[in-house]
Amino acid sequence: MEYQTDDGSCYYAPSAGDVSDWVLRAASSGAVVIFSKSTCCMCLAVKSLLSNMGVNPTVYEVDQDPRGKDLERALSRMLGGGAAVPLVFIGGKLIGAMDSVVAAHIGGTLVPLLREAGALWL
Amino acid sequence: MDINNKDLHKKGALYSSSAVRPTAATLDMFPSWPLRFQHLTSTRISSIGEEESTDSGSAVNTASPSSYSDHRLRRPPPPQMDAGISADGSQPPKQIPEKRRGPGSNSDKVLDAKTMRRLAQNREAARKSRLRKKAYVQQLESSRIRLSQLEQDLLRARSQGLFLGGVGVTGANISSGGAIFDMEYARWLDDDHRHMSELRAALQAHLSDSDLRVIADGYIAHYDEIFRLKGVAAKTDVFHLITGMWASPAERCFLWMGGFRPSDLIKMLIAQLDPLTEQQIMGIYGLQQSSQQAEEALTQGLEQLQQSLIDTIANSSIDDSMHHMALALGKLANLEGFVRQADNLRQQMLHQLRRILTVRQAARCFLVIGEYYGRLRALSSLWASRPRDQAMMGDENSCQTSTDLQMAQQQQQQSSRSHFSNF
Numbered sequence A: 001m002e003y004q005t006d007d008g009s010c011y012y013a014p015s016a017g018d019v020s021d022w023v024l025r026a027a028s029s030g031a032v033v034i035f036s037k038s039t040c041c042m043c044l045a046v047k048s049l050l051s052n053m054g055v056n057p058t059v060y061e062v063d064q065d066p067r068g069k070d071l072e073r074a075l076s077r078m079l080g081g082g083a084a085v086p087l088v089f090i091g092g093k094l095i096g097a098m099d100s101v102v103a104a105h106i107g108g109t110l111v112p113l114l115r116e117a118g119a120l121w122l
Numbered sequence B: 001m002d003i004n005n006k007d008l009h010k011k012g013a014l015y016s017s018s019a020v021r022p023t024a025a026t027l028d029m030f031p032s033w034p035l036r037f038q039h040l041t042s043t044r045i046s047s048i049g050e051e052e053s054t055d056s057g058s059a060v061n062t063a064s065p066s067s068y069s070d071h072r073l074r075r076p077p078p079p080q081m082d083a084g085i086s087a088d089g090s091q092p093p094k095q096i097p098e099k100r101r102g103p104g105s106n107s108d109k110v111l112d113a114k115t116m117r118r119l120a121q122n123r124e125a126a127r128k129s130r131l132r133k134k135a136y137v138q139q140l141e142s143s144r145i146r147l148s149q150l151e152q153d154l155l156r157a158r159s160q161g162l163f164l165g166g167v168g169v170t171g172a173n174i175s176s177g178g179a180i181f182d183m184e185y186a187r188w189l190d191d192d193h194r195h196m197s198e199l200r201a202a203l204q205a206h207l208s209d210s211d212l213r214v215i216a217d218g219y220i221a222h223y224d225e226i227f228r229l230k231g232v233a234a235k236t237d238v239f240h241l242i243t244g245m246w247a248s249p250a251e252r253c254f255l256w257m258g259g260f261r262p263s264d265l266i267k268m269l270i271a272q273l274d275p276l277t278e279q280q281i282m283g284i285y286g287l288q289q290s291s292q293q294a295e296e297a298l299t300q301g302l303e304q305l306q307q308s309l310i311d312t313i314a315n316s317s318i319d320d321s322m323h324h325m326a327l328a329l330g331k332l333a334n335l336e337g338f339v340r341q342a343d344n345l346r347q348q349m350l351h352q353l354r355r356i357l358t359v360r361q362a363a364r365c366f367l368v369i370g371e372y373y374g375r376l377r378a379l380s381s382l383w384a385s386r387p388r389d390q391a392m393m394g395d396e397n398s399c400q401t402s403t404d405l406q407m408a409q410q411q412q413q414q415s416s417r418s419h420f421s422n423f
Helices: A016-027 A041-052 A068-078 A098-107 A110-117 B002-020 B022-027 B035-050 B080-084 B092-099 B113-159 B176-204 B209-236 B238-242 B249-253 B262-272 B278-314 B321-332 B335-356 B359-384 B394-413
Strands: A032-036 A058-061 A087-090 A093-096
Touching: A016 A032, A016 A068, A032 A041, A041 A098, A041 B278, A041 B335, A087 A110, A093 A098, A098 A110, A098 B278, A098 B335, B113 B176, B176 B209, B176 B238, B176 B359, B209 B238, B209 B335, B209 B359, B238 B335, B249 B359, B262 B278, B262 B335, B262 B359, B278 B321, B278 B335, B335 B359
Parallel strands: A032 A058
Antiparallel strands: A032 A087, A087 A093
16 A cells, blocks of 8 residues: 655645546546545545455555645545545545445445556456 | 112112223222122122012112123113112121022022122122123233334334344343344244245136246245345344344254254155256255355355354454454454355245246145244144153153144144244
């Protein structure tokens, strides 16, 4: 797994628009991107599910980011309220939280999506 | 005579009023009439009721024709009623010779007073028993109505967001949220039974696919409903759900995250579902695999939550305990998320199953599922009511239980109510 934290060399109070843009750009930084918190158990579940399928997701731990609170707000808004993490993007597209990932997997659409994004080769 | 007549009418009134209020009849089982007097009356009643014996000789009759317990006693009291009673109850010795003509089978023998009294007592006991039973049944009926009214009130109150307090309605160790869910689950089990009958009948009647589709989709909606109810209950009492206190003991034995394990259900179904096309087989095995993967992931997440909780509680110092308790409470709140995800997995699995199978296959599949859990529930009941003193007798015990199981199976086949929810 790759862990990335933002350097924040030029830190200034970001606007909501800035944060959302950052999130969307980060969401496309890998075939599979998971926004997570290091203390969140459901995030562990989603990481575990994807890893065990052979995926190598890019993980952003928002509680380790200086703009953590802003990020959480932006992430929460993307799902229309509710928990900010875990949030999963595949091929830059928003899939959703754990329930969406599970529904996609059970429904048989997750694996094709992963293959299409290049996260799975077999 | 007049006084006696009034007296009798008062007693009669007591009896007829008891016909209107069943509970009074129960209380009236031991009226203040002298015992000897009761024998006479009961003998007279039974002889009217059971055999059309002579009523010319017998002088005693009560107003019991108005007693509701025996419709046979509707005859108007014979005119002897006035003449038959004396205030001091000194009649009995004179009446004995009359009674000889009463019970037909013994009419030839000379019966002594002791036997007569014993027979009379038996009849009286039987009559009282019938009265008691009727009163009990009437009480049960009215209690049932009251109970369903209470249920409705509770549900209404809950939907209006009224907090019923921490103490359970029953005073047991479950919160009101758990008690409410148990009621809703009991109702869901009744619905399940109805769905089963519908599925069974539809398959036997070889209905068209479009008709079957309605019934099969109805069963999916029925399961959607219980998952919705569990979601609501998870907010108020997640422990009740996750410990499986709402389920029967046998189901609880195989509990995974507050319900059935989806991959286990598929394993059970695979054997029962043939014939399947190759594509369907692939689909079912794929469903089993993806369920298993999701189950493992959720289990790992829950284990981390549990470990984190243990660490929080174990590491609290004396000065800091309140803070750690608050932390622990925060972590516990995440339990609800896991139960919700597990139910979501169960729901998705059932929907995917419906998609993979044809309508007819799906109908059969749902029947298998319903019967399977019905048997688990029945097993729980049988186990709970097994004779304990046979615990040491190995073979006899297993014979007993296998007979019970056969009976239970026959019961199920006759579509009688065989679910004994642990409610």
